[in-house]
Amino acid sequence: MRKQIRVIPIFCLLAAGLVATAGSATAAPPERYLHVRVEDSAKGENVNVNVPLSMAETVLPAVNKGPVLNGRITIPSAQMNGIDVHAIMVAVRNAPDGEFVTVKEKNQDVKVSKMNGNIVVHVRDGKKADETVDATIPMKVVDALVSGTQPDQLDVAAALRALTDAGDTLLVTVQNATQHVRIWIDARNTQE
């Protein structure tokens, strides 16, 4: 009888552990935030914007105005110049890591490469106070962007969903003599 009484708490503990494990497994993923920070040392200005990605995901499909419809943006065919973006993206996805485009001019460098599952773009513009732009876009996001059935459509809503699934990512930095812009994603709702 005593043995049975001792076994009961052990069963209770096991059951509690199982429930806790199941709860953590089914818990919703943490909210992720898109952060934008603009610092202008010349003007002494500092702008910080924090947007929950879930909000952007919900809002975008609700905007149906002009070229935006159900979270997709239609690019006018005249601006596409006969370029098949989908075919280019498929080719990039299947290609191994490496530099795809390198342009070196007197005042400008442009580099586009694929690295560790990301599309990396680097631009240096010597004319604009030695401005550099670095963009790192996860390949999954690019795939989602061109996942629509129409070749002239960009599925921004799908790209936002893919961004939510991506880890903490520094997406864009723009740096010149006085300004510094950063756009990134993480799970914190502040920029501290």
Added chain:
Amino acid sequence: MILAAKIGLVCAGTIVAGAGALCSEGFIRVDVAQSRGELRHINVTAPAMLVPMAVQFATHMKSRDQIAKAGEQIEPYVPAIRAALRELNEGGDMTLVDVIEPGQHVRVSKSGGSIVVDVDNQDAIVHVSAPIRAISGTIQEIADSASPSDTSSNPDSRN
């Protein structure tokens, strides 16, 4: 005597219930402390439910044309605005926008169920707090004031 007491009780109950219903949406708070020139301090706290009611009332007044025009302009974006407000309401407290300039600090944040705007500059310190549900209701009232032909063209506006 008993009848008078009963009537009094009913009146008191009605007043309490009415006040409770009026305050159920929370309060809008506007606090302005003007520092330049004459020192002024304005502090207004009002039940948020009054704002959509005031907009509805205003649509029957002289200002209805202006509100109808605003409604036409805002109507295509109402589903997006309402979706954004709904998501904000469900999310945690956070700073949405923070702008620091020399002599000026502007912050828009979500605190509890309200959107809070704080402006601190050399002229004045302004604090405005409005419940998200009241903002959503007010925007819907303004959109509803658009001409019927526009409203019928976008049936999603009520969602």
